Amino acid sequence: MALECAAMYALARSLLFTLPPETSHDVGLAGLTALGRLPGRLRPLPGRRRQVMGLTFRNPVGLAAGLDKDARAVEGLARLGFGFVEVGTVTPLAQPGNPRPRLFRLPADRALINRMGFNNHGAEAMARRLDGIRARGRLVDTLLGVNVGKNKDTPLESAADDYLRCMDAVYTHADYLTLNLSSPNTPGLRTLQSEASLAPLLERIKGRQAALAARHGRYVPVALKIAPDLAAADVEIIAGAVARFELDAVIATNTTISRPGLAAAPHAGETGGLSGAPLAPLALQVVGLLREALGGRVPIIGVGGIMDGRGGAAMLEQGADLLQIYTGFIYRGPALIRELAEL
Ligand SMILES: Cc1cc2nc3c(=O)[nH]c(=O)nc-3n(C[C@H](O)[C@H](O)[C@H](O)COP(=O)(O)O)c2cc1C
Numbered sequence: 001m002a003l004e005c006a007a008m009y010a011l012a013r014s015l016l017f018t019l020p021p022e023t024s025h026d027v028g029l030a031g032l033t034a035l036g037r038l039p040g041r042l043r044p045l046p047g048r049r050r051q052v053m054g055l056t057f058r059n060p061v062g063l064a065a066g067l068d069k070d071a072r073a074v075e076g077l078a079r080l081g082f083g084f085v086e087v088g089t090v091t092p093l094a095q096p097g098n099p100r101p102r103l104f105r106l107p108a109d110r111a112l113i114n115r116m117g118f119n120n121h122g123a124e125a126m127a128r129r130l131d132g133i134r135a136r137g138r139l140v141d142t143l144l145g146v147n148v149g150k151n152k153d154t155p156l157e158s159a160a161d162d163y164l165r166c167m168d169a170v171y172t173h174a175d176y177l178t179l180n181l182s183s184p185n186t187p188g189l190r191t192l193q194s195e196a197s198l199a200p201l202l203e204r205i206k207g208r209q210a211a212l213a214a215r216h217g218r219y220v221p222v223a224l225k226i227a228p229d230l231a232a233a234d235v236e237i238i239a240g241a242v243a244r245f246e247l248d249a250v251i252a253t254n255t256t257i258s259r260p261g262l263a264a265a266p267h268a269g270e271t272g273g274l275s276g277a278p279l280a281p282l283a284l285q286v287v288g289l290l291r292e293a294l295g296g297r298v299p300i301i302g303v304g305g306i307m308d309g310r311g312g313a314a315m316l317e318q319g320a321d322l323l324q325i326y327t328g329f330i331y332r333g334p335a336l337i338r339e340l341a342e343l
Contacts, residue, residue, distance in 0.1 A: 009333030036075030045081030064324035065147035088147030094122035104267035115272030123169035130173035182254035221248030228253035239293035276327035280305025291319025
């Protein structure tokens, strides 16, 4: 069964990889949306349960943000067995993202480079889609994270307002929220991770979280997603702020702007964030630093270059409590979810 699944995906992938990357992304997402329309309730693959952020994860493997930016294929993704699915990044207002081409395959490196730039339909549209998913009630135990960001045109000084607007719009629909301060494709976004910017931002976020929890009678955890391109001292500063403001989790990491040891592939020089196999050592290093600095006080979701069970196990050994995948899922398909669910 697992072999058949891998062979079927290998065939689908060989067809999808003949198309330009963003076209095959759209075709793949349409396929997943159709898969979600088939009748039946949708459950995570069985695995070892974990309690993280006060939630029960039926297996440790989640879909990382950016694949289903507008929550169009949540039910299809749930059918594949993910323990959790993170949708977004969503911004307060819809925006088109960067001009195409903005997504590149590097098959020799088992990697991708993207500079999508938060193309999405906006937080209100996201809330309506999630409303529909909740109303259909077909998800059984698959947890839903919503990753939020700022619009490109919002000045950095007002970035916090964008995060708060997104929180207001999607709070009641999410099992957890993620603050994305680490996309390399929105100018200046990563500077929000700096010591001076982080504390005032987290203070406002925690204040709003408390207010929303009181209003709606439900506490929705908030995670912070960070970059792999941070010096050890910066990771320590972020860990300190996360612990002080009692954030619920850290997600490490986003894509890298570095280009570690790439084969001389045609697209290696494209601007954007690199993901997949070459990112793994950087992501593992950041997770290790976080683990050391946090000492288990705040859980860590490890993401970056997990391409097989061994990579997932290494991430857990390094201190991650849960895993997320994006590029590995593109290259390996649902077989990778199976390999990781059992860890
Ligand atoms: C095409 C593409 C789009 C992405 N978009 C987002 C995004 O909108 N928000 C986000 O937080 N991360 C985004 N990411 C980053 C992934 O969630 C993940 O952190 C990163 O790719 C590292 O994991 P991987 O090596 O398994 O792909 C994107 C990644 C890719 C490849």
